[in-house]
Amino acid sequence: MERRPFIAGNWKMNKTVGEALDLVRSLKATLQGVEDVEVAVAPPFTALYPVAQELKGSSIFLAGQNLFWEEKGAFTGEISPVMLKEVGCQYVIIGHSERRQYFGETDESVNRRVHAALHYGLKVIFCIGETLQEREGGVTFSVVERQLEKGLAGLDAPKVETMIVVAYEPVWAIGTGKTATPEQAEEVHQFIRRKLEKLYSKGVANSLRIQYGGSVTPENIYGLMAQPDIDGALVGGASLKVESFSRIVRFREI
Numbered sequence: 509m510e511r512r513p514f515i516a517g518n519w520k521m522n523k524t525v526g527e528a529l530d531l532v533r534s535l536k537a538t539l540q541g542v543e544d545v546e547v548a549v550a551p552p553f554t555a556l557y558p559v560a561q562e563l564k565g566s567s568i569f570l571a572g573q574n575l576f577w578e579e580k581g582a583f584t585g586e587i588s589p590v591m592l593k594e595v596g597c598q599y600v601i602i603g604h605s606e607r608r609q610y611f612g613e614t615d616e617s618v619n620r621r622v623h624a625a626l627h628y629g630l631k632v633i634f635c636i637g638e639t640l641q642e643r644e645g646g647v648t649f650s651v652v653e654r655q656l657e658k659g660l661a662g663l664d665a666p667k668v669e670t671m672i673v674v675a676y677e678p679v680w681a682i683g684t685g686k687t688a689t690p691e692q693a694e695e696v697h698q699f700i701r702r703k704l705e706k707l708y709s710k711g712v713a714n715s716l717r718i719q720y721g722g723s724v725t726p727e728n729i730y731g732l733m734a735q736p737d738i739d740g741a742l743v744g745g746a747s748l749k750v751e752s753f754s755r756i757v758r759f760r761e762i
Contacts, residue, residue, distance in 0.1 A: 517747025560596030571599035615658035640680035681722030
């Protein structure tokens with residue numbers, strides 16, 4: 509089955525509103541005419557609304573970097589799914605390794621966020637991946653399996669098939685300059701797809717897109733995308749510059 513590649517830029521805690529608008533204006537111009545790849549950007553919360561206005565009429569989707577599972581309430585510093593929808597987000601990133609590592613998110617809290625996002629009609633970029641210690645300990649597959657099972661617990665097949673994108677991010681490759689080789693990444697992507705087949709069905713597993721995240725660059729994107737089970741990329745640092753991100757989106761032209 510042909511899966512449309514999906515390249516998403518996670519800007520993390522970067523870009524003021526002015527800088528964000530400059531970047532998306534340039535991206536709109538540079539990526540005009542790209543139809544064979546789905547593209548999304550995830551600015552910080554402060555820039556979401558103005559970026560959404562700037563993206564109107566373009567084919568670039570907007571993503572939040574996280575959300576809290578309640579619609580509203582006394583949760584100082586949090587953002588609700590309703591707020592993300594209102595400002596124009598179509599996607600939200602959930603379970604990013606930095607959220608798990610620095611902010612104490614667990615498989616259970618990630619699962620609550622996923623359910624909340626889907627309830628309000630937001631598609632989810634659902635992040636999983638092992639640390640260096642776990643890879644060296646030979647437990648990569650059991651970690652990924654646990655994160656998949658617990659993170660997607662309670663979701664039915666149609667929701668998973670139509671609303672979830674899995675992003676495999678080896679934690680040891682995020683922001684370190686180290687990248688999993690295409691073969692290492694493919695091995696885990698293939699494992700994820702087989703696990704999804706067991707959890708749901710062959711149809712779900714074959715249609716769901718699995719991105720790779722972890723020091724993705726214009727130099728390594730083509731090799732990654734040549735793998736049969738890698739359907740896109742969740743791009744960090746290289747998404748902060750027009751030139752590098754647009755080259756990644758146009759990986760077929762490299």
